[in-house]
Amino acid sequence: xxxxxxxxxxxxAWCPGCGNFGIRSALxxxxxxxxxxxxxxxxxxxxxxxxxxxHYIKANGFNGLHGRALPPALGARAANxxxxxxxxxxxxxxxxxxxxxxVHNVRRNPNLAHFVHNNQIYGLTKGQAxxxxxxxxxxxxxxxxxxxxxxxxxxxxxxxxxxxxxxCYSAEKDHLKETMKAAINFPGYALVDxxxxxxxxxxxxxxxxxxxxxxxxxxxxxxxxxxxIELSRQWGDKxxxxxxxxxxxxxxxxxxxxxxxxxxxxxxxxxxxxxxxQDEFL
Amino acid sequence: xxxxxxxxxxxxxxxDTVMNLLGKAxxxxxxxxxxxxxxxxxxxxxxxxxxxRIAAGKPxxxxxxxxxxxxxxxxxxxxHCGNLASSGRVIFDPQLFSLPDDEDRGVPVKLEKLxxxxxxxxMANTVAVGALLxxxxxxxxxxxxxxxxxxxxxxxxxxxxxxxLRAGMDSAANSCSACFDLPPQNEGxxxxxxxxxxxxxxxxxxxxxRFYSAYPMTPSTGVMNYLAEKGIDYPLVVEQAExxxxxxxxxxxxxxxxxxxxxxxSGGGFSLMVEGLSLAGMTETPLVxxxxxxxxxxxxxxxxxxQGDLGFVIHAGHGEFPRAVLSATSHEDxxxxxxxxxxxxxxxxxxxxxLSDQNFADTHRSIEPFDFGRLGYNRAIAEEGGFEKPYxxxxxxxxxxxxxxxxxxxxxxxxxxxxxEHDENGNIIEDAETRRLMxxxxxxxxxxxxxxxxxxxxxxxxxxxxxxVGWGSTYGVLREAVDALSSSGTxxxxxxxxxxxxxxxxxxxxxxxGVRRSxxxxxxxxxxxxxxxxxxxxxxxxxxxxxxxxxxxxAHEIVKEVEDDA
Numbered sequence: 001x002x003x004x005x006x007x008x009x010x011x012x013a014w015c016p017g018c019g020n021f022g023i024r025s026a027l028x029x030x031x032x033x034x035x036x037x038x039x040x041x042x043x044x045x046x047x048x049x050x051x052x053x054x055h056y057i058k059a060n061g062f063n064g065l066h067g068r069a070l071p072p073a074l075g076a077r078a079a080n081x082x083x084x085x086x087x088x089x090x091x092x093x094x095x096x097x098x099x100x101x102x103v104h105n106v107r108r109n110p111n112l113a114h115f116v117h118n119n120q121i122y123g124l125t126k127g128q129a130x131x132x133x134x135x136x137x138x139x140x141x142x143x144x145x146x147x148x149x150x151x152x153x154x155x156x157x158x159x160x161x162x163x164x165x166x167x168c169y170s171a172e173k174d175h176l177k178e179t180m181k182a183a184i185n186f187p188g189y190a191l192v193d194x195x196x197x198x199x200x201x202x203x204x205x206x207x208x209x210x211x212x213x214x215x216x217x218x219x220x221x222x223x224x225x226x227x228x229i230e231l232s233r234q235w236g237d238k239x240x241x242x243x244x245x246x247x248x249x250x251x252x253x254x255x256x257x258x259x260x261x262x263x264x265x266x267x268x269x270x271x272x273x274x275x276x277x278q279d280e281f282l
Numbered sequence: 283x284x285x286x287x288x289x290x291x292x293x294x295x296x297x298d299t300v301m302n303l304l305g306k307a308x309x310x311x312x313x314x315x316x317x318x319x320x321x322x323x324x325x326x327x328x329x330x331x332x333x334x335r336i337a338a339g340k341p342x343x344x345x346x347x348x349x350x351x352x353x354x355x356x357x358x359x360x361x362h363c364g365n366l367a368s369s370g371r372v373i374f375d376p377q378l379f380s381l382p383d384d385e386d387r388g389v390p391v392k393l394e395k396l397x398x399x400x401x402x403x404x405m406a407n408t409v410a411v412g413a414l415l416x417x418x419x420x421x422x423x424x425x426x427x428x429x430x431x432x433x434x435x436x437x438x439x440x441x442x443x444x445x446x447l448r449a450g451m452d453s454a455a456n457s458c459s460a461c462f463d464l465p466p467q468n469e470g471x472x473x474x475x476x477x478x479x480x481x482x483x484x485x486x487x488x489x490x491x492r493f494y495s496a497y498p499m500t501p502s503t504g505v506m507n508y509l510a511e512k513g514i515d516y517p518l519v520v521e522q523a524e525x526x527x528x529x530x531x532x533x534x535x536x537x538x539x540x541x542x543x544x545x546x547x548s549g550g551g552f553s554l555m556v557e558g559l560s561l562a563g564m565t566e567t568p569l570v571x572x573x574x575x576x577x578x579x580x581x582x583x584x585x586x587x588x589q590g591d592l593g594f595v596i597h598a599g600h601g602e603f604p605r606a607v608l609s610a611t612s613h614e615d616x617x618x619x620x621x622x623x624x625x626x627x628x629x630x631x632x633x634x635x636x637l638s639d640q641n642f643a644d645t646h647r648s649i650e651p652f653d654f655g656r657l658g659y660n661r662a663i664a665e666e667g668g669f670e671k672p673y674x675x676x677x678x679x680x681x682x683x684x685x686x687x688x689x690x691x692x693x694x695x696x697x698x699x700x701x702x703e704h705d706e707n708g709n710i711i712e713d714a715e716t717r718r719l720m721x722x723x724x725x726x727x728x729x730x731x732x733x734x735x736x737x738x739x740x741x742x743x744x745x746x747x748x749x750x751v752g753w754g755s756t757y758g759v760l761r762e763a764v765d766a767l768s769s770s771g772t773x774x775x776x777x778x779x780x781x782x783x784x785x786x787x788x789x790x791x792x793x794x795x796g797v798r799r800s801x802x803x804x805x806x807x808x809x810x811x812x813x814x815x816x817x818x819x820x821x822x823x824x825x826x827x828x829x830x831x832x833x834x835x836x837a838h839e840i841v842k843e844v845e846d847d848a
Contacts, residue, residue, distance in 0.1 A: 010709065038696050042689050044535065047701070054698060055709050060689035061698040062538055063710075064531060065561050071495075071528040072535025076689075078493050078519040079539035083690055104524035258517050265540025265688055267517055269490040271621075271657035277484055277512070278651055281474040282310070 002032045010056045014049060019170035019196030023117055024056055026173050027086075030180040031059070042083045044073040046093035048124050050117030050196075053088045067097025070105045070114070074252070077110045080263040081253055084184060085111070091118040095131040095151050102153075106160040106189055110252035113183040113190045116153065117170075119198040120205050127201035137204055154232035157191045158225065158245060164190035165228060165245040169214050170197070171207060172241065179243060188251045195239070213239040222246040283338065283465045285418055287350045288365075289410070290331035290358030293324050297354065300407040301332055302475075302646070303432060304414065307424035308336060309475040309648040312467030316341045317475075317646040320833070323500070323584040329357050336418075338465040340648065342612075342758025343837055349462055350417055352410045354393070355379070371461060373413045373454070375406070389413060389458055396449040401442035408443045412450020419460030422447050474649050478642035478755075479504025481613045482546075482572060484652075485620035487512050490659050491570075492541035495521045495532040500584050501640035502546040502574035526551035530558030534567050538699060540663070540688035542624050546572035549591050550581065556598045559633055563603025565699040566676070566684070566724065568627035568634075570620070575639040577832045586832030587640035589754055589805040595635045596783050596814070602721070604630065604728040606735070607783035609637040611757035616642070617652050619780055625658045626734060630727050631686055637782070639805070641834040642755035663688060674706040675699060678719060682726030732784035740789060742768060742775030748844065749797040751790075751823065753779035753811050755834070756803060762837035763803075767844060779811065785818045794821050799848075803827045803840060 007028035014020045031041060041059035045051035047066035054061025060083070062072050069089040077085055087094075094102055094116045105112070121139075122128040128141045131151040138145045157165050164186040168176040176194065183190035195214075197207050217231060217240045228245035253259050261267070289297050298319065305317045315336045322328035333344040346365050351372045353359040356379035359372060366372065366387065374381065376390040391413045393406040400409070408429075415422055426444050433439035476484075483505045486494065494509045496502070506520065513520040519536075523529035526547050533543040547555060552573050562569045573595055577588035595607055606626050610616035616638070623634040669685035670677065673695040677684045684706075689697045698708030703720060705711045739757070742764040752760050760776045767774040777789060794800060802812035802823045807830040816822050827843045829835050 013710075037693070039690055039693055042539070052710065055700075058696060060696045061700075061708070062535060062565075063698070063700040063702065063708075064534070064565075065557055065701055068527065068531040068558070068561075071523070071531035072538065074521070075493060075495065075532035075535030075537070075543065076539035078521070079536040079541040079543075080688075080690055083539065100524050101528055104528070256519055258513060258519060263540075263690075264492045264517055264519070265690075267492075269659055271488045271490065271654050271659055274488040275652075275654040277487060278474060278476075278654075281476040281480065282472045282651070 001035060002037065004028050004032055007031055007038065007058050008056070009058045012056050013052060015200050017199040018049070019119060019198070020050060020053070020117060022170035022173050023115070023176065023194055023196065024053060026176040026180055027053070027057060027115070029177045030184065033177070034181055034184060036084050040082070040084055042076055042085045044069050044076065044085065044087045046089040046098060048090040048093050050088060050090035051093055067093055068101065069093060070098060070101040073112050074105060074108065074110050077112065077253065078256070078259070078264065080265045081259050082263050086184065087112055087114045089116065091116060091120060091130045091132045092122050095153055099131070103160060106157050106162045106191070108252045109161070109163065109188045109249060111188060113180070113186070113192070115180065115183070115192050115194060117196050118153070118193050119196040119202055121198045121202040123198050123201055134204065152232060153191070153193050154244065155229060158229055158232055161249065162191055162245070163188040163248050164243070165232065166192045166243040167195065167241050168192055169195045169210055169241055171210070172214070175241065182243060186246070187248050210239070213237060214241050215239070216241055219244065283463055284341070285336045285349050285462045285464060286345055286347055287334040287352070287414065288331055288348045288362055289334070289352040289354070290329065290362065291354030292327045293322060293330050294326040295354055295407065296404060297330070297332060297407050300411050301334065303425060303428045304411050305334060305646055306475045307428050309473050310424055312469070313464060313648070314338060314340045314468055315648050316344060318344050319644045321585050329361065331358060331362070336464060339468070342762050346836055346838065350414060352414060354406065354410065369461070371417055371458065373410055389417070389454055391450060391453045393450070396453060397446050400446035400449055405443055405446040408446040409450035412447040413454035416451050416454040417458065417460060418462050418464055422451060471651065474651055475646055476613060476649065477504065477644060477646045478610060478613060478616065478638060479644070480508050481616050482610070482620055482638065483508030483512070485617045486544050487516060487518065488654055488657055489621045489624040490542050491544045491624065492517060493519050493533060493536035493543040494545065495523045495529045496545050496547060497523050497526045497529050497551055499548045499551045501576055501643040502548055502572060502638070504643055505546045505572060526554035527558065530555040530571070531561070533569055534558060534562055534565070537567050537569055538565070538689070540691070542568070542628070544570045544572070546574060548574050548576050549578045549594070552591070552595070552598070557600070560599035560601055560603065561701050562633040563599060563601070563605065563724070564701050566631040567699065568631055570623045570627050570634050570636060572636045572638055574643050575637060577830070583832040585640065587805060587834050588830060588832060589639060589810070590807070590830070592637065592753070592782065592810040592814070595637060603724055604632050604731055605783065606634045606731055606781070607637065608634065608781050609754040609779070610642045611739070611754060611778060611780045613647050613649050615780060618656055621657045625660060626731065628660065628662045630731050631683060632727060637754055639755050662686065666692070671695070673697070675708045676704060676706045676720065676723070678706060678723055681730055682723045728784060735781040735784055735786040737786045737789040738777040738779040740775060740777055743773040744775070746773050746775035747798045748772050748774045749793060749800040750774070750776040750803050750840070751778070751800065751811070752776065752803045753782055756805060759835045759837050759840065760803060763840040766837055766841045782811070785814060787819050790815065790821065791819060800824045801827050801844065803835070805829055805835065
């Protein structure tokens with residue numbers, strides 16, 4: 001098994017105590033235990049504190065635009081199906097700016113693990129509401145408190161037909177690591193929404209706040225969609241963690257016969273062999 | 283000697299399929315032709331028409347005069363009878379409407395009745411084509427063969443259409459005989475009958491494009507239709523994106539991961555792609571992006587043509603980064619030029635924009651088959667020994683181009699790209715020195731890129747007194763205008779740009795200052811190429827000929843403007 005240190009690189013720009021540290025070490029542990037070498041892995045991210053993770057984990061990295069972590073991941077999937085692709089970004093990136101891509105990639109069901117660092121706040125822009133902020137949270141912009149209901153990413157993903165839906169907590173590292181491994185190995189789109197305290201800007205959803213609420217429910221049948229929906233809707237005094245739903249369905253890749261054989265990126269090509277394609281116009 | 287045909291009716295009457303068949307049949311028999319469509323942005327109703335010009339050699343454009351009109355509805359006749367030649371003929375259905383009492387050019391054919399008898403009213407167009415064949419003195423065999431090819435998998439459809447075709451011929455033969463002489467047939471090899479979007483789609487496929495993502499938008503959708511069909515048999519993934527933002531970001535992900543990737547859109551969609559274009563510049567990811575122009579601003583005229591986005595694509599994207607802008611001038615050239623776009627994108631690791639427009643995209647022409655041996659496939663991806671280890675994606679080099687490898691290509695080597703300013707590794711930086719080095723590195727690529735730009739095509743008198751300058755899809759119409767002006771005694775030439783940015787300047791600087799009269803001819807309202815030329819070279823034109831009503835130029839319009847200005 002590779003050493004953890006083979007994956008941990010760079011000097012992080014995160015605040016001391018940030019939930020991102022736990023997520024990063026869980027990811028490194030998951031990759032090591034799955035024996036995925038850096039060159040076999042691609043991490044796609046958008047913009048935000050979470051989206052800096054390609055700079056702190058040794059792997060291929062596409063650190064793209066805000067909200068646009070998923071589309072390049074889909075393109076890369078088509079180009080090289082042998083890469084293990086992980087999309088890592090925050091709640092603003094994944095559910096706000098990139099909401100449309102979230103919706104449609106759940107439908108597409110490409111073989112991607114999507115790890116959302118959900119701290120319910122915009123950290124990099126210094127503390128505005130995110131789509132998952134609880135109603136009532138006051139910020140410099142939401143001066144009278146957040147008026148909108150919070151977006152429920154797990155319920156949304158389930159309704160859209162996601163095959164793997166899980167919730168983790170950055171401080172429960174072993175559970176997070178094991179869930180990441182299951183998500184990476186899941187054949188299809190796998191969403192792991194990771195609750196993560198923001199020590200600088202989110203004064204409501206703190207470590208203490210989570211520690212009082214989280215629990216691990218007994219999930220008898222992870223293929224039971226109705227139970228998964230019920231779990232996804234639990235929030236407040238008790239917050240369940242775990243893999244709520246795990247039921248593969250046909251993937252984006254399985255609908256593409258052209259992906260059989262070598263990855264497209266490594267297939268040879270000679271234009272001269274294509275001259276016959278113009279015959280249909282004769 | 284030539285024949286100009288106009289077929290008009292409401293949207294949804296299915297004219298296009300059958301006119302394509304007729305066109306292809308004529309090309310197979312060796313006739314030179316051009317087929318253009320003028321259609322509205324609606325699924326049913328309205329007034330759509332298409333023009334088919336059969337002429338000696340290789341016609342470049344359509345003309346206004348009509349020899350044969352097929353009026354599937356009364357509006358077609360009313361709108362176009364002013365352009366019907368005195369010796370012209372109108373094929374119409376006397377059960378749908380009647381022509382004015384003093385109109386003696388009518389060829390009444392009960393299109394719908396005969397179609398219904400043959401198996402369905404929807405084949406009224408096929409009946410009309412039968413009547414057309416009589417007027418131009420052709421047998422039905424070539425069309426029948428094509429009907430069989432086209433409907434090979436639809437039980438009984440070809441037979442019904444052949445019956446409809448023959449019924450149209452029989453009916454027209456009762457009231458007239460061949461009244462038009464076709465031009466001489468071309469000798470030599472078989473010709474293609476193909477539209478601009480198909481040329482681009484085929485060029486992409488034959489350039490080794492492996493990933494195409496787009497959101498449907500007229501007039502670029504034909505590229506996606508072509509490639510989607512090919513994605514069944516060839517190693518190519520075509521993905522309809524949820525929006526244009528996704529389309530360009532998907533293409534960038536695919537390109538980064540190692541395949542040639544393409545997206546296409548029109549102005550509105552391109553507006554959404556602009557941030558992604560900037561990302562391509564910053565991450566130095568090869569990308570080819572076709573912008574099929576239509577009139578804006580905003581939704582504009584969705585199904586019509588304009589050259590209004592030249593300035594936009596040259597300047598689009600926040601920040602400064604190198605790019606190339608090429609354009610589709612003719613079907614013959616665009617095939618190789620889109621290949622060039624892929625080659626440049628890979629070699630310079632930067633976005634290449636390819637400007638098309640509705641006029642080019644939707645026009646079918648008869649042209650020589652393409653030489654696939656001329657296409658390049660140089661990926662410029664480093665092999666073992668072609669880069670220093672450990673690999674650094676943005677290693678500083680003299681020409682600004684860093685050796686590129688792709689993820690997974692080499693054990694222990696990773697490829698990191700970043701939309702933030704970054705160091706040689708691809709890691710985020712904020713220090714002034716690295717920033718300056720990276721900007722310089724990216725912009726250094728421009729020098730060699732500029733050397734790859736083709737000078738504008740010179741056609742006509744090598745020592746002209748009158749010079750017409752244009753770019754993009756006006757190539758053919760300018761040629762015909764040059765021919766017309768030359769034949770009336772004016773020493774005329776044209777300079778036509780296919781590669782536009784970085785602006786190739788040599789030929790322009792040699793020719794323009796010494797010419798007595800010069801016009802920049804553009805399908806836009808502000809003269810965007812003229813403004814660009816002035817900015818880059820200080821040279822200006824004597825005048826400009828601009829058209830921005832959403833319709834392509836006709837040669838006589840250009841000739842008239844020049845002559846009126848004399």
